[in-house]
Amino acid sequence: MSITHIEHIGIAVSSLEETIPFYEQLLGTKCYNVEEVKDQKVKTAFFMVGQTKIELLEPTDPEGPIGKFIASKGEGMHHIAFATTGIEDELQRVEANGVRLIDKSPRPGAEGLSIGFLHPKSTHGVLTEFCQDKNKK
Ligand code: ZN
Numbered sequence: 001m002s003i004t005h006i007e008h009i010g011i012a013v014s015s016l017e018e019t020i021p022f023y024e025q026l027l028g029t030k031c032y033n034v035e036e037v038k039d040q041k042v043k044t045a046f047f048m049v050g051q052t053k054i055e056l057l058e059p060t061d062p063e064g065p066i067g068k069f070i071a072s073k074g075e076g077m078h079h080i081a082f083a084t085t086g087i088e089d090e091l092q093r094v095e096a097n098g099v100r101l102i103d104k105s106p107r108p109g110a111e112g113l114s115i116g117f118l119h120p121k122s123t124h125g126v127l128t129e130f131c132q133d134k135n136k137k
Contacts, residue, residue: 007083008053
């Protein structure tokens with residue numbers, strides 16, 4: 001069980017309609033998936049860069065986590081997500097080392113991943129996500 005790579009970087013944006021064409025031009029690659037995550041009150045759009053994804057996050061509700069983030073900080077880098085082969089164990093491991101968890105146990109995220117967030121106050125200001133693709137070994 002370990003952290004294997006950076007799975008994605010999450011970027012908060014006001015409008016996917018505006019930012020998808022921008023990122024397609026910037027990265028020279030097409031957006032390959034747009035998906036709403038109701039639980040998180042966001043619509044997400046994904047780009048593949050090597051084995052790492054760029055995840056654009058547009059709020060569907062100003063009171064959701066991304067809506068509040070943009071209201072207080074504006075658009076920009078929101079979180080970094082590390083892929084792991086054993087999310088339950090990794091969440092327990094960092095919690096045992098004093099990291100505060102937002103998610104005590106994994107929950108469903110975009111793209112069929114199991115995800116869990118660590119609190120930015122205990123990760124030197126970086127909202128950190130662990131995720132695991134349980135369909136993949
Ligand atoms: Zn994420």
